[in-house]
Amino acid sequence: xxxxxxxxxxxxxxxxxxxxxxxxxxxxHDTVSWYQQALGQGPQFIFQYYEEEERQRGNFPDxxxxxxxxxxxxxxxxxxxxxxxxxxYLCASSLGGPWGTxxxxxxxxxxxxxx
Amino acid sequence: AQTVTQSQPExxxxxxxxxxxxxxxxxxxxxxxxxxxxxxxxxxMILVIRQxxxxxxxxxxxxxxxxxxKAAKSFSLKISDSxxxxxxxxxCAYGTGANSKLTFGKGITLSVRP
Numbered sequence: 001x002x003x004x005x006x007x008x009x010x011x012x013x014x015x016x017x018x019x020x021x022x023x024x025x026x027x028x029h030d031t032v033s034w035y036q037q038a039l040g041q042g043p044q045f046i047f048q049y050y051e052e053e054e055r056q057r058g059n060f061p062d063x064x065x066x067x068x069x070x071x072x073x074x075x076x077x078x079x080x081x082x083x084x085x086x087x088x089y090l091c092a093s094s095l096g097g098p099w100g101t102x103x104x105x106x107x108x109x110x111x112x113x114x115x
Numbered sequence: 116a117q118t119v120t121q122s123q124p125e126x127x128x129x130x131x132x133x134x135x136x137x138x139x140x141x142x143x144x145x146x147x148x149x150x151x152x153x154x155x156x157x158x159x160m161i162l163v164i165r166q167x168x169x170x171x172x173x174x175x176x177x178x179x180x181x182x183x184x185k186a187a188k189s190f191s192l193k194i195s196d197s198x199x200x201x202x203x204x205x206x207c208a209y210g211t212g213a214n215s216k217l218t219f220g221k222g223i224t225l226s227v228r229p
Contacts, residue, residue, distance in 0.1 A: 031214060033214075033216075035217075040221075040222075041221055041222070042119075042206050042208075042219030042220050042221050042222050043160070043206070043217075043219050044219070045216045045217060045218070048215075048216065056215060056216045058216060088158065090160065092160075094213075094214040095214075096214065097214070098212055098214060098215040098216075099212060099214070099215075100212070100213060100214035101212075101213045101214070102213065102214065103162050103165075103213075104162065104213075104214060104217070106159055106160035106161070107159065108157065108158050108159045109158050109159075
């Protein structure tokens with residue numbers, strides 16, 4: 001049973017560029033949440049997708065956008081990259097949207113470095 | 116806004132002994148969930164234990180148990196019989212639902228001495 005998979009695992013971009021990160025949820029899950037974890041900090045919620053719609057959003061600017069596909073996989077896009085966007089981006093999957101009661105499963109993350 | 120505070124940045128415990136990690140939170144909600152997550156150096160976040168606020172009984176999972184004090188808004192994690200594999204970063208988190216937006220604390224680095 002494949003868990004949550006994320007790609008790429010590491011990437012380096014320069015300021016002003018755009019990046020797309022990808023996430024495949026755990027088998028049987030239909031909900032994907034994205035978190036940003038700066039070095040030495042706790043994760044911060046970016047947004048959650050369920051039924052191909054953004055259901056909840058954290059305090060992140062519009063430069064951060066996402067998408068969920070019919071197969072439940074998801075993408076996180078960040079435009080006009082800033083140095084402060086350097087972080088580990090975590091994807092978490094679950095079942096049933098914001099109202100689900102099961103466990104969140106996390107991927108290993110995508111490490112983004114902005115130079 | 117909900118906040119989660121973990122005031123101890125680091126802790127150390129001798130193998131086989133017991134350690135308690137502290138967490139406080141702030142919310143105006145009456146029903147919510149609290150979590151402890153473990154993040155080993157491999158980075159994958161793993162759920163250790165969760166507590167539903169309406170349940171008065173403290174959650175227990177094998178060697179892991181919590182002390183949930185709702186009035187004091189305190190949620191500590193006790194690890195008994197500590198093992199080398201327990202060494203990791205531990206995060207306390209709050210959510211209004213089990214799968215809704217989670218607010219995490221800054222985490223605590225736990226080291227286990229052999």
